[in-house]
Amino acid sequence: MSADRIPVAGLLLGLAAAPLGVAAASGLAVLMGAAAVVHLRHGDPPVRALPAAVLALMAVAYAVTG
Secondary structure, three states: OOOOOHHHHHHHHOOOOHHHHHHHHHHHHHHHHHHHHHHHHOOOOHHHHHHHHHHHHHHHHHHHHO
């Protein structure tokens, strides 16, 4: 399993155990936030970093409300 799929699996398992979901969402938020930064540093247009940034914000919302 690749590193970007582990937090997603944790989010699904987090439906049964809330602390696991919060931990997975936090990890996914960090991963996607870093991906957005790397896109911007690499010189990609901001629209290329937008999906990672949106997913990071969704993961933060999940972690806060979970």
